[in-house]
Amino acid sequence: MKVGMNLLLWTDQPDPSKHLNLLSSIKNWGFDGVELAVDNMDAEDASAFGKILKELGLGSTGIAALDAASADPASSDARLRQNALDVLKRAIINTQLIGAEVLCGPLFQGLGRFSGQGPQPEEWGYAVETLRAAGEFAAKLGIKLALEPINRFEMYLVNTLEDGVRFVEEIGLPNVGLLADTHHGNIEELNVPEAWRRAAKHIVHVHISENNRGVPGSGHAVPKEIFDVLKEVDYEGWLTIEAFGQQVPGLISRLHLWRDYSEHPDDAARLGVQYIRSCLV
Structure with a gap:
């Protein structure tokens, strides 16, 4: 397993x-x-990052999210669905340019839209159709899509890994799988390790994210048992820390980051990688 770090801890506009x-x-x-x-x-910029990362000996993964106001795979508005597909295609191309093989994120639905009810069959069908088209495009470039179920306070279409399994099986493409995230699982799953075991064959990417979005290992969302399960199911992909703080103004309101979660912004990375390495021994 490889250990990665999401740059969203420091910036939402990565610049080579x-x-x-x-x-x-x-x-x-x-x-x-x-x-x-x-x-x-x-x-x-994507090409420049690809060259820099290669020189540094760093691997990479890409991440994307959709703003429901302008791009939504699950919308009844065909224009918003097409916009979503266009954004996803650009993200897939950039993922290849940075030298990565996985594009991850909550790609099922645009963030920020709530209907006041649960997912409807029509929405589900639209999202499956849009993501299948994105998956077919990604396959041509050798990119896997890792779709991320996220908690009910941020999205309603796909909240659990069980939902996610049903979604990707309906898409039916070998390069479209799931991202398992400890933070969202801590909210939505009754038994996180068991949920990961059941979804194991579809998990192609993992986010290590603490219950308060701070230093992995400092809370209760990232127990050693999580890593034991990944070893048990022979997971060989990335373990990427996704942590946040108040360094990125554009994320404060979006993710409700009203305080800092570590003494120093870099702690989530520095201490987090040490914790993950210790759990993999």
Whole structure:
């Protein structure tokens, strides 16, 4: 298993001209790679990141999210569905350009839209159709999609891994699987390890994220048992830390980050990778 670090702890606008020192620090802290937000990245920057990461000896994964106001795979509005597919295609291309093989995120639905009821068959069908088209496009570029069930306070279409399994099986493409996230599982799953066991054959990416979004291992969402399950099912993909703080203004309201979750912004990375490595022994 490889250990990665999501740059959203520091920035939601990764820039190859500004973040070389950060990438070097991440390498020195003991990470195997990084996760970059690629949905709004231009191709030139993506290519530059690809070259920098190769020179540093860092691997990578891409991450994307959709704003429901402009792009939503589950919308009844065909224009919003097409916009979503366009965003996903750009993110898939950028994922390839940064040298990655996995694009992850809550790609089923646009964030920020709630209907006042649970998922409807029509919405589900639209989302399956849109993500199948994205998956077919990704396959041509050798990219896997790792779809992330997230908690009911952020999305309502797909909240649990069981929901996710049903979704990806309906898509029916070998390069479309699931992202298992400890933070969201801590909220939605009755038994996280068992949920991961049941979904194991579909899990192609993992986010290590504490219950308060802070330092992995400092709370109760990332117990050693999680890593034992991954070893048990012969998982060989990325374990990517997804942590947040108040360093990124654009995420504070979106993720309700009203306080800092560590003494220093870098602690989630520095201490987190040490904790993960200790659990893998």
